[in-house]
Amino acid sequence: xxVLTQPPxxxxxxxxxxxxxxxxxxxxxxxxxxxxxxxxxPGRAPKFLIYGNSNRPSGVPDRFSGSKSGTSASLAIxxxxxxxxxxxxxxxxxxxxxGYVFGTGTKVTVL
Amino acid sequence: EVQLVxxxxxxxxxxxxxxxxxxxxxxxxxxxxMSWVRQAPGKGLEWVANIKQDGIETYYVDSVRGRFAIxxxxxxxxxxxxxxxxxxxxxxxYYCAREHYGGWDYWGQGTLVTVSS
Numbered sequence: 001x002x003v004l005t006q007p008p009x010x011x012x013x014x015x016x017x018x019x020x021x022x023x024x025x026x027x028x029x030x031x032x033x034x035x036x037x038x039x040x041x042p043g044r045a046p047k048f049l050i051y052g053n054s055n056r057p058s059g060v061p062d063r064f065s066g067s068k069s070g071t072s073a074s075l076a077i078x079x080x081x082x083x084x085x086x087x088x089x090x091x092x093x094x095x096x097x098x099g100y101v102f103g104t105g106t107k108v109t110v111l
Numbered sequence: 112e113v114q115l116v117x118x119x120x121x122x123x124x125x126x127x128x129x130x131x132x133x134x135x136x137x138x139x140x141x142x143x144x145m146s147w148v149r150q151a152p153g154k155g156l157e158w159v160a161n162i163k164q165d166g167i168e169t170y171y172v173d174s175v176r177g178r179f180a181i182x183x184x185x186x187x188x189x190x191x192x193x194x195x196x197x198x199x200x201x202x203x204x205y206y207c208a209r210e211h212y213g214g215w216d217y218w219g220q221g222t223l224v225t226v227s228s
Contacts, residue, residue, distance in 0.1 A: 002155060033213070034212065034213050034214075036212075036214030036215075038156070038214075045206055045220055046148075046206070046215075046218055048211070048215065048216045048217075051211065051213075051214050057216060089155065091214055092213075097172075097173070098170070099158060099171075100146075100158035100213075102155055102157065104155055105156070
């Protein structure tokens with residue numbers, strides 16, 4: 001059940017900055033549950049990219065940053081690189097569904 | 112190095128059963144919540160179930176509750192997913208993942224389950 005809405009696709013030229021939005025509701029992001037982000041390269045398992053709204057796990061470049069405000073969150077990629085071409089998912093917890101939920105996913109294309 | 116290796120996927124007819132396994136290594140398995148997350152072909156990610164460290168507390172997404180059962184064996188560093196009454200819509204790659212702050216920091220490579228007649 002995708003209760004977190006993301007744009008289907010975003011694109012940018014190498015070196016540019018792109019942002020991906022994640023819109024939720026009062027039962028997930030608005031209820032102060034943290035948002036996490038994942039990068040999924042084609043044919044690969046998801047990779048933990050941002051946790052706790054804005055924290056980067058060890059090894060994740062600082063080109064990736066996250067933020068959250070109210071019922072929305074966003075992932076920013078600065079200095080876009082060809083290797084960033086992938087699908088990106090936000091994820092949180094939903095109290096109405098009593099379970100974890102993912103965003104609809106966004107495909108990032110590097111022009 | 113943390114490793115999660117799933118096995119047990121395959122082709123099964125609607126109404127059939129399958130048991131997935133996940134072998135964990137490189138971390139203290141008995142100290143971690145664990146989850147199964149799935150991804151239907153060409154679709155997004157869906158959390159399926161999770162289990163507390165002691166194996167007593169378990170939670171499921173509505174679509175699988177009553178049909179799937181998550182379990183673990185801390186002595187064998189293994190996680191399981193028993194899937195019964197399988198439906199065509201359960202077709203997906205199933206990932207085993209370690210929970211971290213409400214998300215998942217380590218994932219296996221996934222195992223494909225195909226439900227088809």
